[in-house]
Amino acid sequence: MRLNTQEFRAVFDSIASIGALPNGGCERLSMSDEDMQARAALTALLEEEGFSVWQEPTGSIWARLEGEDPSLPAVLTGSHIDTVRNAGLYDGLLGVMTSYWAMRQIRREGISHRRSIELVVFPTEESARFNYPTIGSKLIAGKVSPDVLKSCLDADGLSLYDALRQRGFDPENTEPGYRRLTSADCFIELHIEQGPLLESRKTPIGIVEAIAAPTRLRVGITGEYAHSGACPMHLRRDALAASAELILAVEKIGQLEAVNHSVAAVTCCDLVKESMNVVPGQVMMSIDIRGTDIDSIDRCTAGVRRSLKRICETRGVKGEISLISRDEPVHMAPSMMHAIRKSCERCRLPYHIMPSGAGHDAMNTAPLIDTGMIFIPCHGGISHNPNESIEWADVEAGYNVLSELLLNRANRR
Numbered sequence: 293m294r295l296n297t298q299e300f301r302a303v304f305d306s307i308a309s310i311g312a313l314p315n316g317g318c319e320r321l322s323m324s325d326e327d328m329q330a331r332a333a334l335t336a337l338l339e340e341e342g343f344s345v346w347q348e349p350t351g352s353i354w355a356r357l358e359g360e361d362p363s364l365p366a367v368l369t370g371s372h373i374d375t376v377r378n379a380g381l382y383d384g385l386l387g388v389m390t391s392y393w394a395m396r397q398i399r400r401e402g403i404s405h406r407r408s409i410e411l412v413v414f415p416t417e418e419s420a421r422f423n424y425p426t427i428g429s430k431l432i433a434g435k436v437s438p439d440v441l442k443s444c445l446d447a448d449g450l451s452l453y454d455a456l457r458q459r460g461f462d463p464e465n466t467e468p469g470y471r472r473l474t475s476a477d478c479f480i481e482l483h484i485e486q487g488p489l490l491e492s493r494k495t496p497i498g499i500v501e502a503i504a505a506p507t508r509l510r511v512g513i514t515g516e517y518a519h520s521g522a523c524p525m526h527l528r529r530d531a532l533a534a535s536a537e538l539i540l541a542v543e544k545i546g547q548l549e550a551v552n553h554s555v556a557a558v559t560c561c562d563l564v565k566e567s568m569n570v571v572p573g574q575v576m577m578s579i580d581i582r583g584t585d586i587d588s589i590d591r592c593t594a595g596v597r598r599s600l601k602r603i604c605e606t607r608g609v610k611g612e613i614s615l616i617s618r619d620e621p622v623h624m625a626p627s628m629m630h631a632i633r634k635s636c637e638r639c640r641l642p643y644h645i646m647p648s649g650a651g652h653d654a655m656n657t658a659p660l661i662d663t664g665m666i667f668i669p670c671h672g673g674i675s676h677n678p679n680e681s682i683e684w685a686d687v688e689a690g691y692n693v694l695s696e697l698l699l700n701r702a703n704r705r
């Protein structure tokens with residue numbers, strides 16, 4: 293199916309412009325007035341098109357294009373429309389709008405399909421307001437209990453639990469969403485890559501094989517505060533110099549595991565007390581390790597522990613390390629990867645099989661139903677930023693693959 297880009301852009305802009313910022317970006321924080329406005333505008337579009345729309349009790353939006361056999365599990369597609377602060381226009385919204393457009397074109401052109409096709413818009417995908425990513429899909433997938441939402445607070449101390457209730461939702465009533473999600477045939481999410489790989493390879497389509505998961509460590513290094521003029525070099529136990537060695541060691545560990553798509557970095561480094569004339573005595577650091585291969589991630593963690601031990605021994609400082617979190621990477625269904633590959637071949641579009649470094653709602657549906665993700669390039673890999681931008685030719689390519697895949701999957705015997 294071909295995308296009428298001009299027409300699509302006008303409708304896309306009508307939603308993207310909600311929460312518009314003077315710098316060309318937009319901001320629709322979860323459950324904010326702008327988010328609610330965009331949800332209402334989208335719902336109106338869906339109803340206008342004749343889809344049956346359902347506001348699920350915990351806040352997801354569903355729209356259904358009935359197939360010839362409504363008793364068969366539906367093909368599910370979608371993404372999110374909430375954004376980070378000072379966001380770009382395409383993260384999330386592009387997946388929702390291309391899904392909507394494909395359903396609309398299939399309906400308007402009367403293209404036959406056995407299974408129903410459903411759009412799902414997950415709420416609170418971004419952690420920008422409530423500090424917890426993809427929690428809307430986690431909630432109906434049964435990965436978090438509603439109680440967790442009580443401790444997800446925004447800057448004003450309002451919990452996501454109360455924010456949902458204020459907007460008329462019921463965070464406790466997860467069962468209907470869970471039932472609808474788990475009775476679907478599969479879930480397909482189109483998204484911008486948010487990294488530079490596809491653009492650098494000049495490839496329009498990425499087929500996601502796995503979504504990376506973070507392991508987070510907290511490291512404390514304790515040396516000894518000393519006068520930075522009076523203490524001779526050989527007697528110093530400089531915690532910051534020791535930290536510098538660890539920072540470089542973590543980078544090296546990431547480089548060694550890059551072949552397995554893992555990455556590692558010291559992301560925070562704080563001097564507990566600092567003064568112009570004192571040798572630093574205590575430093576706290578955070579380490580973020582991510583990858584799609586849990587063995588590789590665990591090797592990184594073990595490498596960090598070994599490096600810290602060596603640095604402590606040679607420098608006479610004390611090191612403490614604690615594991616903050618260790619999430620499991622999520623693999624996309626091989627059957628969906630295969631189906632996306634076939635769609636690319638039918639559309640004569642080159643593709644690249646790749647991991648996703650960022651988290652998506654698809655990682656919460658994957659343990660429950662066959663899940664696949666289609667990436668399209670974004671310039672310079674820039675995302676979560678008003679400078680986020682795409683080539684419309686890439687959107688057309690993504691749309692071709694998505695619509696082909698939806699129809700194919702909907703007609704599957």
Ligand SMILES: [Zn+2]
Nearest residue numbers: 383384417483
């Ligand atoms: Zn997103």
